[in-house]
Amino acid sequence: MLSRPDVAVVGAGPVGLGIAWRCAARGLRVVVHDPAPGSGASHVAAGMLAPVAEAYFGEHELTGLLTASAARWPAFAAELTAATGADIGYRSEGTLMVGLTADDLAEARRLWAYQQGLGLPVTPLRPSALRDREPALAPRVRGGAFAATDHQVDPRRLVPALRVAAERAGAALVPTAVRRLSDVDARVTVVAAGCGAAALTGLPVRPVKGQVLRLRAPGGVAPGFRHVIRGYADGEHVYLVPRHDGEVVVGATVEERADTDVSAGAVLRLLRAAVDLLPELAEYDLIEAIAGLRPGTPDNAPILGPLPDRPGVLAATGHHRHGIVLTPVTADLIADLVVTGAADPLLAPFTPDRFAPAATVATAAPAVDGRTGPGASAPEEEHTWN
Numbered sequence: 001m002l003s004r005p006d007v008a009v010v011g012a013g014p015v016g017l018g019i020a021w022r023c024a025a026r027g028l029r030v031v032v033h034d035p036a037p038g039s040g041a042s043h044v045a046a047g048m049l050a051p052v053a054e055a056y057f058g059e060h061e062l063t064g065l066l067t068a069s070a071a072r073w074p075a076f077a078a079e080l081t082a083a084t085g086a087d088i089g090y091r092s093e094g095t096l097m098v099g100l101t102a103d104d105l106a107e108a109r110r111l112w113a114y115q116q117g118l119g120l121p122v123t124p125l126r127p128s129a130l131r132d133r134e135p136a137l138a139p140r141v142r143g144g145a146f147a148a149t150d151h152q153v154d155p156r157r158l159v160p161a162l163r164v165a166a167e168r169a170g171a172a173l174v175p176t177a178v179r180r181l182s183d184v185d186a187r188v189t190v191v192a193a194g195c196g197a198a199a200l201t202g203l204p205v206r207p208v209k210g211q212v213l214r215l216r217a218p219g220g221v222a223p224g225f226r227h228v229i230r231g232y233a234d235g236e237h238v239y240l241v242p243r244h245d246g247e248v249v250v251g252a253t254v255e256e257r258a259d260t261d262v263s264a265g266a267v268l269r270l271l272r273a274a275v276d277l278l279p280e281l282a283e284y285d286l287i288e289a290i291a292g293l294r295p296g297t298p299d300n301a302p303i304l305g306p307l308p309d310r311p312g313v314l315a316a317t318g319h320h321r322h323g324i325v326l327t328p329v330t331a332d333l334i335a336d337l338v339v340t341g342a343a344d345p346l347l348a349p350f351t352p353d354r355f356a357p358a359a360t361v362a363t364a365a366p367a368v369d370g371r372t373g374p375g376a377s378a379p380e381e382e383h384t385w386n
């Protein structure tokens with residue numbers, strides 16, 4: 001690419017590639033910087049699209065964004081498949097949420113009641129109805145509920161497909177690491193670097209470790225269950241995500257740590273919870289144990305929009321537990337912001353300035369299209385966040 005790009009995206013995970021695809025498809029010159037595309041949190045992620053099951057107490061604004069993005073997923077998946085021919089493993093059987101013991105069920109029911117109070121589609125199921133849906137569940141599972149709109153996609157298929165879509169739309173991938181934003185030459189820079197955003201921008205993004213297992217059904221057949229299962233099992237929270245190719249993802253720990261070591265204790269707890277809920281999993285092959293780092297933020301919500309005091313720089317990071325589900329809404333709304341300079345109201349609760357000292361809050365969204373926006377940016381300055 002000879003001329004100065006309109007947009008430089010730092011980070012080729014699903015969020016960065018999604019933004020690159022959407023921007024390139026709108027005629028912008030786009031470059032994406034990443035020495036190892038798809039090697040971050042998305043490589044470990046299970047790919048649950050779970051705005052209902054992951055609607056947690058006190059996070060109703062985040063739940064609104066998750067719901068909006070999940071609603072975009074069917075069209076996004078279809079468009080991506082049409083653009084690339086790739087099967088990204090999108091599945092819409094829904095999610096069963098289950099409790100193993102009476103205590104587990106009591107804990108789960110509190111959350112389901114909260115979710116129903118938000119108007120989310122949670123349908124309680126009697127044990128017999130639960131087993132009609134998923135006969136492989138252990139007989140001692142006490143009860144559950146169905147979240148029909150919580151779907152799944154395979155992140156290890158999604159990321160290569162997004163890369164193909166972005167490149168076919170005209171985006172160029174550059175396999176170099178960006179160490180300082182001042183090294184990037186573009187009208188607009190979008191920082192979609194996951195945990196790496198902290199060093200680049202000073203934003204309060206911290207690693208939150210997750211350990212995940214992958215099992216495989218013996219004999220090359222599909223797993224003996226078809227829903228995503230989210231279980232409470234003797235106090236452990238576990239999810240089980242079946243793929244058509246026989247893989248089952250079992251996750252995940254949530255640890256305030258920055259290493260990617262896999263511990264025997266975590267593997268033991270995940271497997272015990274998984275097998276307690278679905279006994280046949282004991283016969284599956286254990287094919288992978290891996291840890292990744294989610295980009296967490298102080299309020300567990302993503303950071304989306306212009307950086308105060310850094311004209312021409314947009315953040316699209318901090319997606320924490322929700323990077324895959326939030327990919328479509330992030331890609332669409334950040335591309336809109338780049339093209340028009342207008343921020344969709346959905347972004348309002350998630351702008352970077354919520355973490356900034358009042359004096360540094362930007363007074364206007366960057367009108368990225370034209371000379372009033374980041375194209376007319378001032379030189380970068382170091383900026384420290386509290």
Ligand code: GLY
Nearest residue numbers: 210251252321322
């Ligand atoms: N959203 C699943 C996880 O973060 O483990």
